[in-house]
Amino acid sequence: MTALPSDSVGIVVPQQVAFDTPLPLTCGAVLDRHELVYETYGSLNAERSNAVLVCHALSGHHHAAGYHHESDRKPGWWEACIGPGKPMDTNRFFIVSLNNLGGCHGSTGPSSINPGTGQAFGPDFPAITVRDWVRSQAMLADHLGIEQWAAVVGGSLGGMQALQWSIDLPERVRHVVAIACAPRLSAQNIAFNEIARQAIYSDPNFHGGRYAEHGVAPTQGLMLARMVGHVTYQSDDGLRQKFGREVASGDLEFARDVQFQVESYLHYQGRSFSQRFDANTYLLMTRALDYFDPAQEHGDDLAAAFARSKASYLLVSFTTDWRFSSERSREMVDALVRARRNVSHVDIDAPYGHDAFLLPIQRYTDVFGAYMDRVASEASV
Amino acid sequence: MNPAPATLREDLRLIAELVPEGARVLDLGCGTGDLLAWLQQHRQVNGYGLEIDHDKITACIARGVNVIERNIDEDLSDYDTDSFDLVVMTETLQAVRHPAKVLDEMLRIAPEGIVTFPNFGHWRCRLHLATRGRMPVSSHLPHSWYDTPNIHLCTFADFEALCAERGLRITRRLVVDESYRPNNVINRWSNLFGSIAIYGLARAAGPGRSS
Numbered sequence: 045m046t047a048l049p050s051d052s053v054g055i056v057v058p059q060q061v062a063f064d065t066p067l068p069l070t071c072g073a074v075l076d077r078h079e080l081v082y083e084t085y086g087s088l089n090a091e092r093s094n095a096v097l098v099c100h101a102l103s104g105h106h107h108a109a110g111y112h113h114e115s116d117r118k119p120g121w122w123e124a125c126i127g128p129g130k131p132m133d134t135n136r137f138f139i140v141s142l143n144n145l146g147g148c149h150g151s152t153g154p155s156s157i158n159p160g161t162g163q164a165f166g167p168d169f170p171a172i173t174v175r176d177w178v179r180s181q182a183m184l185a186d187h188l189g190i191e192q193w194a195a196v197v198g199g200s201l202g203g204m205q206a207l208q209w210s211i212d213l214p215e216r217v218r219h220v221v222a223i224a225c226a227p228r229l230s231a232q233n234i235a236f237n238e239i240a241r242q243a244i245y246s247d248p249n250f251h252g253g254r255y256a257e258h259g260v261a262p263t264q265g266l267m268l269a270r271m272v273g274h275v276t277y278q279s280d281d282g283l284r285q286k287f288g289r290e291v292a293s294g295d296l297e298f299a300r301d302v303q304f305q306v307e308s309y310l311h312y313q314g315r316s317f318s319q320r321f322d323a324n325t326y327l328l329m330t331r332a333l334d335y336f337d338p339a340q341e342h343g344d345d346l347a348a349a350f351a352r353s354k355a356s357y358l359l360v361s362f363t364t365d366w367r368f369s370s371e372r373s374r375e376m377v378d379a380l381v382r383a384r385r386n387v388s389h390v391d392i393d394a395p396y397g398h399d400a401f402l403l404p405i406q407r408y409t410d411v412f413g414a415y416m417d418r419v420a421s422e423a424s425v
Numbered sequence: 426m427n428p429a430p431a432t433l434r435e436d437l438r439l440i441a442e443l444v445p446e447g448a449r450v451l452d453l454g455c456g457t458g459d460l461l462a463w464l465q466q467h468r469q470v471n472g473y474g475l476e477i478d479h480d481k482i483t484a485c486i487a488r489g490v491n492v493i494e495r496n497i498d499e500d501l502s503d504y505d506t507d508s509f510d511l512v513v514m515t516e517t518l519q520a521v522r523h524p525a526k527v528l529d530e531m532l533r534i535a536p537e538g539i540v541t542f543p544n545f546g547h548w549r550c551r552l553h554l555a556t557r558g559r560m561p562v563s564s565h566l567p568h569s570w571y572d573t574p575n576i577h578l579c580t581f582a583d584f585e586a587l588c589a590e591r592g593l594r595i596t597r598r599l600v601v602d603e604s605y606r607p608n609n610v611i612n613r614w615s616n617l618f619g620s621i622a623i624y625g626l627a628r629a630a631g632p633g634r635s636s
Binding site for chain 1: 449471473479482483485486487488489490491492493494495500503504505508
């Protein structure tokens with residue numbers, strides 16, 4: 045076994061907390077109790093001023109950095125940005141990363157047991173919104189004794205949670221870092237989500253979402269959903285650079301057998317995802333994305349939505365991200381300028397599409413690091 | 426941490442004196458954010474800089490200056506009319522593709538603008554061109570003609586003619602030497618001896634323009 049990299053937080057142990065306080069949800073339902081699983085990296089200072097909340101994206105979870113076991117093949121999903129000397133520097137910050145309510149990695153979600161029936165919630169699990177996540181994350185902050193986050197940080201759907209924090213609980217967040225994010229989904233975004241959902245619904249093993257009761261899982265549908273999603277996370281250039289028209293198996297002469305590298309890659313991505321993710325959670329998360337629209341209750345005026353915020357913002361977009369394009373970040377920047385909030389925006393030239401936010405791209409980590417240095421110095425750490 | 430420089434370069438200091446407390450300021454081509462950092466600290470302005478140079482953007486972020494990666498030539502239409510109190514553009518005019526359009530946009534976004542740029546009518550430039558027959562290269566304009574960001578050089582007289590043509594009113598003019606200092610000789614013979622001018626602009630009153 046080789047030693048873990050020195051710029052990693054190393055071995056981490058997930059923690060669990062149960063809340064018995066009822067959580068009223070946007071949909072009208074009330075969740076009497078719920079559990080969250082989370083990890084922390086770095087240490088909370090005496091003033092409790094150096095806490096950073098990391099919010100995960102559609103298919104993410106609490107394991108954002110480090111390793112659970114020395115034998116782990118891969119570190120957490122945001123290893124590029126969390127660790128000693130990295131943008132979210134664990135020598136300075138106390139970083140909290142959780143699995144969101146409705147998730148399938150240990151927090152209460154559709155695959156948890158419904159105390160009312162003794163069976164898994166399945167499709168009966170209430171619809172969850174980004175606002176609900178903020179409420180539940182605030183309960184976690186209370187539990188950890190964190191009155192105010194130095195920063196709330198996230199990419200994609202995670203960035204939306206960071207934005208919502210600054211709107212809903214303005215006293216509790218000093219900085220927002222929203223990366224590869226959008227103020228709401230476009231019709232095209234929703235369309236792709238719907239294709240993913242239909243792929244799951246049409247799997248014969250779906251059983252209206254009660255697949256657990258039948259002892260099966262709609263893995264084929266989930267695999268298709270992930271394949272569609274995955275294409276939207278990549279750019280045309282990125283896929284070309286990675287795979288071109290390389291053939292994985294078969295022979296171009298016999299076109300029926302041929303499999304291009306990109307196909308085999310997508311099959312692998314889809315298959316491995318479908319084995320570790322819950323279909324009902326996937327449906328719930330895509331719905332939360334679709335519904336996110338903080339401007340809606342302000343007459344579609346995004347600046348009005350930000351009017352109560354007290355946070356400063358860093359927005360980062362990527363030139364080849366066509367899921368949440370640079371233009372979507374510019375919309376948010378313009379609204380924040382109108383709302384007189386402090387905001388900076390950088391548009392990183394990188395060929396990796398939406399998923400660029402997970403990668404160690406030099407200019408991106410430089411800018412992110414420079415911003416977090418400011419956050420740290422304000423927090424006197 | 427001290428985000429703002431203790432002393433501002435002289436031309437920036439002259440500009441800073443023109444900025445009212447708490448103003449909303451847009452700085453086109455804000456560089457490393459010297460002016461905005463100073464204004465934030467001493468004038469409590471709500472300021473934003475536009476910049477495209479990657480290293481300068483990072484420098485702004487590191488010192489807590491709001492910086493937006495956006496191209497002045499393409500993206501000023503995103504800003505609402507009268508959404509700022511003041512738009513500043515220091516030594517950037519000569520590097521934009523459409524200077525006249527940018528000036529129009531500045532005075533649409535805010536009722537007042539401040540513009541500074543190097544004087545191509547300075548006697549050294551004239552002498553250089555007259556005696557050597559080559560495009561002037563100096564400490565202020567150090568680039569060769571074929572490799573320069575300064576694609577729209579002009580003289581103070583040229584600039585004033587353009588302002589007249591676009592219906593922009595010059596509210597003040599401060600001319601400084603190459604060390605960014607004002608002096609009397611320069612004020613008398615500015616187009617010949619001035620290196621850099623600081624112009625205050627406003628919309629011309631009268632029909633055809635709202636002001």
